[in-house]
Amino acid sequence: MLSNSLIELDRRHLIHPVSSFRGHEARGVRILTSAKGATVTDAEGRTLIDGFAGLWCVNAGYGHESVVEAAAAQMRCLPYATSYFDLGAEAPIRLAAALADRAPGDLNHVYFTLGGSDAVDSTIRFIRYYWHSKGQPGRDQFISVQQGYHGSTTMGAGLTALPGFHDGFGVPYDWQHKIASHYAYRNPVGSDPQAIIDASTAELRSRIEAIGPGRVAAFYAEPVQGSGGVLVPPAGWIRAMRAVCDEFGVLFVADEVITAFGRTGPLFACEDDGIVPDLMTTAKGLTSGYAPMGAVLMRDHVYETIADGAGASAVGHGFTYSAHPVSAAVALAVLDLYEGGGLLENGRRAGARLLAGLKGLRNHPLVGDVRGRGMLAAIELVVDKQAKTPLPTAMMAATRLFDRAWEHGLIVRSFAQGVLGYAPPLCCTDAEIDAIVARTRKVLDQTLDDPEIREVMN
Numbered sequence: 001m002l003s004n005s006l007i008e009l010d011r012r013h014l015i016h017p018v019s020s021f022r023g024h025e026a027r028g029v030r031i032l033t034s035a036k037g038a039t040v041t042d043a044e045g046r047t048l049i050d051g052f053a054g055l056w057c058v059n060a061g062y063g064h065e066s067v068v069e070a071a072a073a074q075m076r077c078l079p080y081a082t083s084y085f086d087l088g089a090e091a092p093i094r095l096a097a098a099l100a101d102r103a104p105g106d107l108n109h110v111y112f113t114l115g116g117s118d119a120v121d122s123t124i125r126f127i128r129y130y131w132h133s134k135g136q137p138g139r140d141q142f143i144s145v146q147q148g149y150h151g152s153t154t155m156g157a158g159l160t161a162l163p164g165f166h167d168g169f170g171v172p173y174d175w176q177h178k179i180a181s182h183y184a185y186r187n188p189v190g191s192d193p194q195a196i197i198d199a200s201t202a203e204l205r206s207r208i209e210a211i212g213p214g215r216v217a218a219f220y221a222e223p224v225q226g227s228g229g230v231l232v233p234p235a236g237w238i239r240a241m242r243a244v245c246d247e248f249g250v251l252f253v254a255d256e257v258i259t260a261f262g263r264t265g266p267l268f269a270c271e272d273d274g275i276v277p278d279l280m281t282t283a284k285g286l287t288s289g290y291a292p293m294g295a296v297l298m299r300d301h302v303y304e305t306i307a308d309g310a311g312a313s314a315v316g317h318g319f320t321y322s323a324h325p326v327s328a329a330v331a332l333a334v335l336d337l338y339e340g341g342g343l344l345e346n347g348r349r350a351g352a353r354l355l356a357g358l359k360g361l362r363n364h365p366l367v368g369d370v371r372g373r374g375m376l377a378a379i380e381l382v383v384d385k386q387a388k389t390p391l392p393t394a395m396m397a398a399t400r401l402f403d404r405a406w407e408h409g410l411i412v413r414s415f416a417q418g419v420l421g422y423a424p425p426l427c428c429t430d431a432e433i434d435a436i437v438a439r440t441r442k443v444l445d446q447t448l449d450d451p452e453i454r455e456v457m458n
Contacts, residue, residue, distance in 0.1 A: 003043040006031055018152075018164070030406070035062035038425045038432050040411070051405075051412045051436050053425045056226060056258045057284035059347075059375075060337045061427035067290050070333035074326045083112075083323040092323035095331050099297065102267055105276030107297040112323040116257030116283035117151030119294035120220075123253055123279050124155050125317050127218045130251070130302055133309020140175055141211050143204070143250075144220040147181040147228030150255055159220055162227060177211065179203045181225060182233040185369040185380060186388065193234030200237060204244045218251040218278075219244075223269035226258040229419045230378035232371050238273040251278040251302070257294065261285030262338055262347045262426050264374035278302055288334045293327035338426075347426030350433050351375040354422065357437035364444050365457070366391075375426055379440070381418040381447070383456045391418035395452040404446055410439040 010029040031043040040050050081089035096110040113119040131139040150159040157165045158172035182196050189195045208216050225231035245252040254277035259269035283294030338344050351374040358370045368382035383389050391397045402414035413421030
């Protein structure tokens with residue numbers, strides 16, 4: 001009865017993010033009641049492997065008492081401290097220092113946000129201030145990558161290049177430009193890594209020149225495109241794009257909201273990419289989802305330019321909950337789990353096992369592509385492998401595949417184009433990784449028998 005009551009209250013009052021309001025009213029909510037490690041339990045007592053770590057974020061896994069205790073201890077002694085008025089607290093100061101110490105190169109300055117979207121939004125404001133400080137206010141044009149995701153604030157959603165975040169919202173703005181994704185499986189130049197890199201760098205260079213080299217402020221890229229379908233660029237792609245930005249004096253922003261904190265292997269994906277971005281955004285794994293927090297990391301030259309440009313004046317950008325002490329205490333405890341607790345190393349092993357297991361499904365009639373990096377992977381489903389024909393639109397793959405995986409005790413991200421996305425907690429055991437693969441196979445076999453699939457495959 002309690003569960004039914006909550007479902008009705010949810011239907012009447014709670015607006016869910018990125019959902020069809022009417023569709024959610026019809027379906028109702030699935031209520032989660034508890035979680036431990038890599039599993040969650042729903043209100044009906046069903047236990048599921050969380051193959052998506054909440055929303056790419058519970059990297060450390062659920063139920064770590066050390067994190068709970070860190071939050072409780074901070075709440076008892078100082079539940080809130082503003083960082084306005086030159087005030088501060090120990091936990092966020094120590095966290096900023098810890099991140100600066102571990103980040104690539106001279107990303108030595110940290111601004112804390114509530115999450116990834118407002119971290120991206122903050123970079124836009126900081127970048128504009130940077131160019132004004134350099135006496136180049138005309139550098140006000142921004143470039144991002146098709147199928148990229150950079151949040152859903154009004155300005156960030158314009159950098160995001162997914163139609164669902166544009167339709168009905170009046171974005172992108174005319175100062176927000178896009179170049180094609182590296183999307184290897186469906187790239188017009190084919191799947192050769194160097195050909196993809198050459199095409200992307202040529203397009204970025206051409207776009208900068210068309211806009212005007214003295215007008216382009218920044219270029220944004222994810223080390224792996226998450227919400228676009230877990231699109232992994234060829235090795236060297238990020239480094240080549242960074243080089244083009246350097247050629248034109250364009251700031252390079254690495255959006256590591258999804259990829260940081262062990263998701264692709266190292267603490268930051270840029271470590272493996274061999275670059276130091278001018279600004280970097282993080283969130284999600286920063287606190288493993290236990291508390292809201294994001295961060296913008298700045299290189300020395302960006303910070304110094306803004307600082308010198310402002311002089312004695314305040315830089316007018318801030319949030320009430322920036323550098324929240326409880327979130328910072330949580331992040332410090334989570335960072336200890338990644339490093340001292342062995343989660344980074346376990347995540348590397350588990351990620352290799354996950355990708356190997358998913359690649360073992362390549363012979364399935366519906367599997368067109370398997371891709372991934374670390375504990376971040378995807379399977380793209382097709383009904384014709386030669387033609388790479390997507391699943392029929394009429395079968396509403398996103399909802400059907402998610403529901404089917406749920407029935408088999410697995411949570412995955414199910415994209416509208418028929419892509420299954422995986423981002424399990426780094427704490428997964430071998431048995432849990434193998435179960436993710438086995439349950440995925442059951443979903444594929446069941447889907448193969450769907451009338452809509454049989455009709456187009458026969």
